[in-house]
Amino acid sequence: MRVHMKYETVIGLEVHVQLNTRSKAFCGDATDFGASPNSQVSPISLAHPGTLPRMNTRQIDSAIKLGLALGSQFPEEIRFDRKNYFYTDLPKGYQITQDAKPICQGGSLPIRLKEGYRDIRIHHVHMEEDAGKSIHDQKEAHSLVDLNRAGVPLLEIVTEPDLRSGAEVDAFMTAVRQLVRYLDISDGHMEQGSLRCDVNVSVRLKGESVYGERCEIKNLNSMKFARQAIKHEFKRQTELLENGQKVSSQTRQFHPENGTTSPLRSKEDAPDYRYFPEPDMPPVPLEMEKIKSLAKEAGTLPWEYYNTFHDTYGLSAEAARILSETKETADHFLRLVQQSENKQKQIAKTGSNILIQHILPRFPLLEGFPLKPAQTAQFCQILVAKIIPTRAAIDVLLPAWIKAPESDPEQLIAELRLNKQTDTDELRRALTAIVQAHPKEKAIYKGGKRNLLGFFMGQALRKVGKHHDPGEVRKLLVELLEA
Helix, strand or coil: CCHHHHEEEEEEEEEEEECCCCECCCCCCECCCCCCCCCCCCCCCCCCCCCCCCCCHHHHHHHHHHHHHHCCECCCEECCEEEECCCCCCCCCEEEECCCCCCEECCEEEEEECCEEEEEEEEEEEEEECCCEEEEEEECCEEEEECCCCCCEEEEEEECCCECCHHHHHHHHHHHHHHHHHCCCCCCCHHHCCEEEEEEEEEEECCCCCCCCCEEEEEECCHHHHHHHHHHHHHHHHHHHHCCCCCCCEEEEEECCCCEEEEEEECCCHHHHCCEECCCCCCEECCHHHHHHHHHHCCCCHHHHHHHHHHHCCCCHHHHHHHCCCHHHHHHHHHHHHCCCCCHHHHHHHHHHHHHHHHCCCCHHHCCCCCCHHHHHHHHHHHHHCCCCHHHHHHHHHHHHHHCCCCCHHHHHHHCCCCCCCCHHHHHHHHHHHHHCCHHHHHHHHCCCHHHHHHHHHHHHHHHCCCCCHHHHHHHHHHHHCC
């Protein structure tokens, strides 16, 4: 048996979600991304003596929204703690966070895998503030510090060790990004640091129930890096075990240039941070009315949309995935289907094809798409009822309607003469002319090369496709070619 087949990877995540609040967690500093270094700071975020933090209620609301979506439990009161460590990008020398009583406890997040959805258990979600950013690659002999990010509000999602591969980590992070965007609490941009994760990796023999020693890889801000780090750690740790050595519990850093990790320090435990209650922020009761109010505001979640599209309307797994990718697309599609009292499954299939193949490629995330769901539904009904040929509807009517969304589609059809059907004799004459113009191709077709029908169909549809159903054109072409 190959060595790596004996072992399995056990992975837990600590996901940092940077919230889209306008001000920082405990002061009024702005949180705009890309501002010039150290331009969004104040005496509070710089930890001047005598300054005091104040609570950002938007951070609490965001945490409750996330907890409701995950099915978490909430404590009776909110408490903050101090996590003490010293680093150049942490002005206070400590971080205001939550240790003993996180705001969200338990719950799960469904992730979509090839075999279907699987729930990943959540240990807890807590609120905290971000540190600043150290920059090591601009000056050879010095590191630079930008404190704009210091104090930006975060939610940290801590999972149970339920993940077993880089692909599952990818699926989890994709699900988190999708969910926080649905909830409108974060933009989820990993490349901007709005979504980062620390990956805790250990290995054990398959069938074992005891976890191995874990190593934490810090601040991975892309799925590619996370997969590479996990792959390297699995190889490194299994080689140590096979050589009779122990895996040391460490905090490690990832090197993107070669896909390896290296030790930063021994893995800290809670005592190393000397947690104690934050003395400048007393406990605050968590009002159940606030939770109930936010629960009423909660919309449909991404996996609920997916199940509706797949199970109720019969869409393929891939179509359901694409249409539930963003809240805007999912809302538009669901509303267009609900506009139709009859033939909902047929309208759903037509609508999904139109959105995926013809609208989303031109209007990603439906940004700038001018038609309302009722209008998209009306367009689908035109296709289903075959009021005009499908090609005419997609190639001519839809672009014209997008340019003039206030127009009446029946009037557009009349103005564009899309409903002017020539009679069968006229169609036959047009197709006869096409066949007679290509005697060599006709002979080859009759000789057995039936795929040349596609050539003739292309010629015919360019000439008469706007006014005739492709099925009718195909039927007459075959008749003429085989005559």
